[in-house]
Each structure stands twice: as C-alpha cells, then as structure tokens.
Amino acid sequence: MIEIKDDWCKGCGICIERCPVNALEDSDRLNKKGIRPPQLKEKNECNFCRLCELICPDLAITVIPDKEVKKDMKKTLLSPTGGKNK
Amino acid sequence: MPDIKTADKLNKKYLRGDMWPTIFCNGCGHGVVLDYTFWAIEELGLDMDKTVFVSGIGCSSRLPGYINADGLHTTHGRAIAFATGIKAANPDLNIIVFTGDGDCSGIGGNHLIHAARRNIDMTVIMINNFTYGMTGGQLSPTAPLGSIATTAPYGNIEHPFDICELVKALGANYVARWTVSHPYRPMKSVKAGLEKKGFSLIEFFSPCPTACGNSI
Amino acid sequence: MMYKRDPELIREVLGKKVQFILGDIACVYGGLLAGCSFFGGYPITPASEVAEGMARRLPRVKGTYIQMEDEIGSIAAVIGAAWGGAKSMTATSGPGFSLMMENYGYAVMTETPCVIVNIQRTGPSTGQPTLGAQGDMMQARWGTHGDFEAIALAPSTVQECMDFTVEAFNLAEKYRNPVCVMADGEMGHLRERVVIPDEKDLKIINRVPATIDKDKFIPFTNSQTRNSKVPDFPTFGTGYHTYVTGLTHNEKGFPATDKQPDHEKLVKRITTKITDDIDKLTNVEKLYLDDAKTVFVTYGASARPAESAMEMARAKGKKVGMLRLKLVWPFPVKEIQELASKVDKIIVPEMNLGQIVHPVREYVEGQCKVVSAPKIGGEMHLPHELYKYLEGK
Numbered sequence: 001m002i003e004i005k006d007d008w009c010k011g012c013g014i015c016i017e018r019c020p021v022n023a024l025e026d027s028d029r030l031n032k033k034g035i036r037p038p039q040l041k042e043k044n045e046c047n048f049c050r051l052c053e054l055i056c057p058d059l060a061i062t063v064i065p066d067k068e069v070k071k072d073m074k075k076t077l078l079s080p081t082g083g084k085n086k
Numbered sequence: 087m088p089d090i091k092t093a094d095k096l097n098k099k100y101l102r103g104d105m106w107p108t109i110f111c112n113g114c115g116h117g118v119v120l121d122y123t124f125w126a127i128e129e130l131g132l133d134m135d136k137t138v139f140v141s142g143i144g145c146s147s148r149l150p151g152y153i154n155a156d157g158l159h160t161t162h163g164r165a166i167a168f169a170t171g172i173k174a175a176n177p178d179l180n181i182i183v184f185t186g187d188g189d190c191s192g193i194g195g196n197h198l199i200h201a202a203r204r205n206i207d208m209t210v211i212m213i214n215n216f217t218y219g220m221t222g223g224q225l226s227p228t229a230p231l232g233s234i235a236t237t238a239p240y241g242n243i244e245h246p247f248d249i250c251e252l253v254k255a256l257g258a259n260y261v262a263r264w265t266v267s268h269p270y271r272p273m274k275s276v277k278a279g280l281e282k283k284g285f286s287l288i289e290f291f292s293p294c295p296t297a298c299g300n301s302i
Numbered sequence: 303m304m305y306k307r308d309p310e311l312i313r314e315v316l317g318k319k320v321q322f323i324l325g326d327i328a329c330v331y332g333g334l335l336a337g338c339s340f341f342g343g344y345p346i347t348p349a350s351e352v353a354e355g356m357a358r359r360l361p362r363v364k365g366t367y368i369q370m371e372d373e374i375g376s377i378a379a380v381i382g383a384a385w386g387g388a389k390s391m392t393a394t395s396g397p398g399f400s401l402m403m404e405n406y407g408y409a410v411m412t413e414t415p416c417v418i419v420n421i422q423r424t425g426p427s428t429g430q431p432t433l434g435a436q437g438d439m440m441q442a443r444w445g446t447h448g449d450f451e452a453i454a455l456a457p458s459t460v461q462e463c464m465d466f467t468v469e470a471f472n473l474a475e476k477y478r479n480p481v482c483v484m485a486d487g488e489m490g491h492l493r494e495r496v497v498i499p500d501e502k503d504l505k506i507i508n509r510v511p512a513t514i515d516k517d518k519f520i521p522f523t524n525s526q527t528r529n530s531k532v533p534d535f536p537t538f539g540t541g542y543h544t545y546v547t548g549l550t551h552n553e554k555g556f557p558a559t560d561k562q563p564d565h566e567k568l569v570k571r572i573t574t575k576i577t578d579d580i581d582k583l584t585n586v587e588k589l590y591l592d593d594a595k596t597v598f599v600t601y602g603a604s605a606r607p608a609e610s611a612m613e614m615a616r617a618k619g620k621k622v623g624m625l626r627l628k629l630v631w632p633f634p635v636k637e638i639q640e641l642a643s644k645v646d647k648i649i650v651p652e653m654n655l656g657q658i659v660h661p662v663r664e665y666v667e668g669q670c671k672v673v674s675a676p677k678i679g680g681e682m683h684l685p686h687e688l689y690k691y692l693e694g695k
Binding site for chain 2: 304305339340342366368370371372374375378379380381382383384385386387388390404405408538539540541542543544545546547548549556557
C-alpha cells in the first residue's frame with residue numbers, strides 16, 4: 001500500500017502518468033492548497049516497483065510492501081511456436 | 087539497489103523538514119534530482135558532518151537549503167570557485183556542487199573550465215532545463231537552435247553548448263548525462279561520481295513546466 | 303589535515319630579522335606572520351609580487367596557494383577557504399578590485415573574515431599600470447551595492463605594509479568582515495628596511511569558533527557565549543550544518559526576503575557591530591598638533607611629502623601640523639571634528655582628484671577652511687609643491 005503526505009503533494013500527476021500498471025488515480029480529498037493527492041485504485045495491480053516513490057519530485061509517496069498478499073501472475077498472450085507444441 | 091529504506095525514513099535523515107514543501111513548481115525536475123542524490127548518499131554512507139553543498143543562484147541553487155548539512159549559497163555563476171577554496175582549506179571535506187545550465191555554462195563558464203582542468207576533487211550536479219528558470223524563462227546557452235524564449239521571441243539563432251563534451255575534453259574524471267525520468271540508473275551514477283576522486287560532472291535534463299513550457 | 307600556525311617555522315621561512323624588501327613582499331610577510339594559510343590570486347601589476355611571494359613561501363609553511371583564473375575566482379576561493387577554516391587573503395590592484403566588488407559584498411553579508419590587499423594604481427580603466435595612485439579610497443567604502451560598513455587601512459611605509467597586514471587579519475577575525483589594505487604602487491614597489499617582530503611582540507586575534515550544543519546554536523545573531531554583536535564562527539565540517547546565503551536571511555541562516563523588519567534587523571546588526579566600536583578602531587598619528595594653525599590631513603603615500611613640507615615650514619617658524627590617518631574607514635569623525643575646532647585651515651593632499659577631502663569637509667561642518675591638494679598622473683607630491691599651499695591663501 002502507499003502513504004501520501006498530503007501537504008507535500010503539488011498535484012503534478014507524474015506518479016499517475018508513470019505507473020507501469022496504472023494503479024493510481026486522483027483521490028477525492030483536498031490538501032491545504034486545493035490539490036487532489038493521488039490514491040491507489042480499488043482494483044489495482046500494484047507490484048511494489050516503487051517507481052512512483054522514486055520519481056515524485058516532492059518525496060511525498062512512500063511505498064510499503066504488503067507481505068501477505070500474493071497477486072496472480074498474468075499470463076502473456078505470446079506462446080512459443082515450433083518444437084514439441086507444433 | 088536501495089532495499090530497506092523508504093522515502094519517509096530518508097526524508098527524516100537528510101531533509102530539513104520544516105523547510106518543506108519546496109518552492110519548486112509542480113512537475114519540476116529539481117526535487118527528483120535531490121531524491122536521487124539522497125539515495126546515492128545513503129548507499130555510500132557519507133558522513134553528513136563532513137559534506138558541504140555549494141550552489142550559485144537559480145532554481146537549482148535552492149537545493150542545499152533543503153538538505154541537513156553545511157551549505158553555501160553563493161553569487162551567480164561562482165559556486166565552483168567557492169568550492170575550490172573550501173576544498174583547498176580542508177581537503178577532508180566532500181564537496182557537492184548544485185548548479186544550473188545558465189549558472190554553470192553562462193556566467194560561470196570560466197570557473198567550470200578551470201576546475202575541470204585542475205581536476206579538483208568535487209562532484210558537480212548540473213540540472214539543465216534549457217532556460218533561466220528563476221527569472222522567468224530567458225534564453226540559456228544550452229537552448230536548442232530555433233527555440234523560443236522570452237528574450238528570443240523570434241527564435242534562437244545561436245548554436246547550443248554541449249557541456250559534457252567540453253568537460254570531457256578538459257579531462258574530467260567522470261562525466262554522465264541522464265534525464266530525471268530514469269528512476270534507478272542515475273542513482274548509481276551519482277554514487278559512482280561521488281566515489282571517484284577528481285572532478286565529476288553529472289548532467290540532468292529536466293523539464294521546466296512553467297518557464298520553458300511557456301511561449302511568450 | 304588542517305593548518306596549524308607554527309611561529310618557528312614561519313620565522314625560518316621568512317629569514318633574517320632585519321631585511322631590505324619590497325612593499326609587496328612586506329604584505330606577504332605580514333600575512334604569513336598572522337597565520338594566513340590560503341592565498342588565491344591573479345597576476346596584475348603592481349601586485350604580482352604578492353602572489354609570487356606567496357607562491358614561494360606559503361607551501362613551505364604548509365599552506366595552500368592557487369593561482370585562480372580571474373580576480374572574481376580569487377575572491378570567491380578566498381571566501382570559501384575562510385568557511386573551510388583557513389585565514390585567507392588575496393592581492394590585486396584597481397581593475398581587479400572593481401571585479402571583486404560583488405563577492406566583497408557577499409563576504410560582508412555572510413560575515414566572512416578575509417583580507418584584500420589593493421596596491422592601487424592610476425585609473426580609470428587600465429590607466430598607468432606601473433605608477434601608483436590613491437584613487438580607490440571611496441570604492442573601498444562604497445564600491446559594492448547596498449548598505450554596509452567597510453574597514454580599510456592605508457600604510458605609508460614598507461614596515462607598515464607588514465604591520466598593517468597583520469592588523470588587517472586581526473580586525474577581520476574580530477569583526478567577521480572583509481578588510482582592505484589600501485597600499486599604492488609607490489609603496490608596493492618601494493624597497494625599505496623592515497624589522498620582523500618577535501613572537502612576544504606580535505598580537506594575533508583568531509575567530510571565536512562555535513562550541514555550544516549543536517541544537518542550541520543560532521548562527522546569525524549576537525554571540526551566545528560573549529557580549530558581542532559578532533556571532534561565533536561555525537566552520538564547515540564541525541557538524542553545525544549551517545546554511546550560509548547572500549540573500550537576506552533570518553537568524554538561522556535561511557532566506558527571509560519577504561518582510562521589511564527582517565532586512566532592517568540584519569543589516570543594522572552587521573553595520574553597527576563595526577560602528578559601535580569606532581573609538582576602539584580609530585588609529586591616527588598626530589604630529590605637532592598642539593599649537594598648529596594649519597594642518598595636513600593625509601594617509602598612505604601622500605603622508606611622506608606632507609611630512610617633509612611640514613618640517614620645512616616648522617624650520618621657518620610656521621605653525622603647521624599633520625594628522626595621518628592609519629585607519630581610513632570607518633572614518634575618524636571625532637578626531638576631525640576636534641581638529642576643526644582648533645585650527646584655521648586643513649589641507650588634504652591626495653594622489654587623486656579629491657576623495658577623502660569630502661568626508662573631511664562633511665565632518666568639519668564649516669568650522670575651518672578645507673583645501674584639497676590633488677595630484678594625478680602617477681607622481682607623488684613634491685614637498686615644495688605642498689609648501690606652496692601653506693603660503694598665504
């Protein structure tokens with residue numbers, strides 16, 4: 001899960017834009033300057049890559065890995081051609 | 087790769103908490119560079135009592151004010167000359183210079199050339215946003231040919247400056263160029279620059295969402 | 303590895319006790335005696351010999367010498383070295399002094415101790431590089447932008463070049479302000495006999511380092527350990543994590559540029575820390591002032607022909623005296639006012655078109671007549687030329 005320091009967020013939107021699994025969105029709450037900080041979507045596939053934490057210009061996001069949740073691995077559409085499966 | 091530490095713990099150790107939030111505009115790359123520098127310092131385990139941050143004037147030069155260490159905020163373009171003096175007086179200190187493209191290559195070009203030539207043991211982190219951001223978006227020596235700025239309303243007719251090539255030719259020990267959107271590799275690069283003895287220059291391409299993204 | 307002042311090593315490097323040397327080299331001797339361990343310079347006539355002398359001797363006393371790329375880099379490195387813990391100085395002449403003005407103001411604002419030796423030459427611009435003048439006296443006081451107090455000394459002999467450089471370091475360390483030694487080309491390139499003082503006759507003042515608890519230390523306010531407007535010095539590398547900036551700052555050192563009271567408080571403290579001590583700082587030499595009716599008020603190289611003219615006049619029975627200013631800025635207001643109440647005429651010989659004559663006139667307030675005796679072009683006044691000012695008129 002992620003922790004956001006609301007008053008440090010400036011609403012640039014880089015974390016939402018750069019998340020590789022599109023797990024972030026604008027929340028409904030407002031901070032002191034009238035900005036909407038981000039939040040995790042209800043159905044998200046966050047894999048704790050920490051890109052949002054590393055790229056936030058205001059150091060406002062902290063990623064805390066959940067130890068117990070095991071996510072389903074998404075199977076790719078590519079299958080091998082040739083060999084035994086032909 | 088940083089593993090146990092989180093951004094929160096890093097903040098408490100290295101930031102001057104009561105100075106935050108920063109004066110930077112939303113989406114500015116300077117905060118990201120500060121972040122990468124913190125991670126690099128954390129991995130190296132530098133002693134913050136023996137590290138000095140020097141800067142000139144401009145948006146990039148506000149960075150030492152947020153770091154919990156000795157800082158020297160000097161006059162426009164002269165940060166590298168001040169850093170030479172500090173290093174000469176006490177060679178045991180680690181010197182990190184934060185500077186911008188106009189500060190470093192425009193008014194401070196002479197000092198950059200001679201510090202690189204002398205191979206003084208310091209690390210210069212230069213944040214290149216192709217403009218003079220703090221004063222509102224004037225033309226910078228690194229702005230591309232044909233770009234528009236408040237003092238070049240008909241397009242820039244001068245060729246830009248390649249700072250990395252210049253410093254390489256002078257024989258600096260470590261020269262690197264990254265953008266602020268690479269997340270992991272710049273941290274390792276800053277760490278390598280800090281570790282290496284001699285003059286290191288790390289350039290970061292950064293967006294300037296307000297000034298450079300602004301047409302007149 | 304920090305510099306430690308070793309008096310025996312310094313004297314071994316300086317050589318014999320009595321020597322016949324250039325004024326420039328006397329400034330080098332003065333710096334080394336005071337414990338200078340960093341010199342950043344740039345060659346300029348007539349001050350190149352200071353840089354050459356330092357290049358030769360400073361490494362032998364375990365200091366550091368760098369020839370920087372220009373004068374701006376020189377003064378920047380000197381200020382940086384002061385924050386790194388060294389006593390530092392630079393030497394230049396008119397054109398270099400003009401270049402250094404921005405960072406001179408930076409040293410005033412950040413309360414950095416350093417010494418600038420200005421071997422003045424004729425100006426404006428390139429002028430006559432090999433001939434001396436006294437044309438930068440006002441620039442030492444008003445050269446940089448903004449409101450500040452300057453400290454400047456003017457030596458008249460080569461022995462004074464050495465002694466005043468030591469005194470300049472003491473004043474810089476005591477008040478945490480840059481100090482200028484305003485010699486001129488005549489003094490710089492003159493060879494005279496000097497006597498190097500013994501250690502017991504020498505008075506050295508060092509900056510007071512910050513020693514109190516790091517959480518309680520406030521860098522830019524009145525001293526917390528003694529009764530003084532000059533704060534204790536938190537050298538870089540001692541763990542105080544000080545932020546030093548040229549912007550208007552609050553007591554902790556962070557930028558505070560929005561409100562009028564912050565700026566007024568800061569600038570008033572850094573100016574009054576010097577003007578409060580004007581009586582202690584005033585340093586003049588008085589000759590034959592008890593019964594004099596006409597007095598020469600002079601400083602630096604112009605004092606020498608003025609003294610000869612005064613002796614010539616005294617031999618003929620005229621009541622002439624001389625007041626020589628050793629410390630020119632801050633200006634010795636009380637001395638001038640006292641003098642003006644007793645005499646009829648004040649003559650101010652200078653090797654410029656009249657610079658110190660203006661504060662003299664201002665503080666005399668019409669109590670007596672003030673005459674300027676300017677001479678430009680690189681030649682000193684001749685005694686009979688100054689004698690003419692004493693006849694009649």
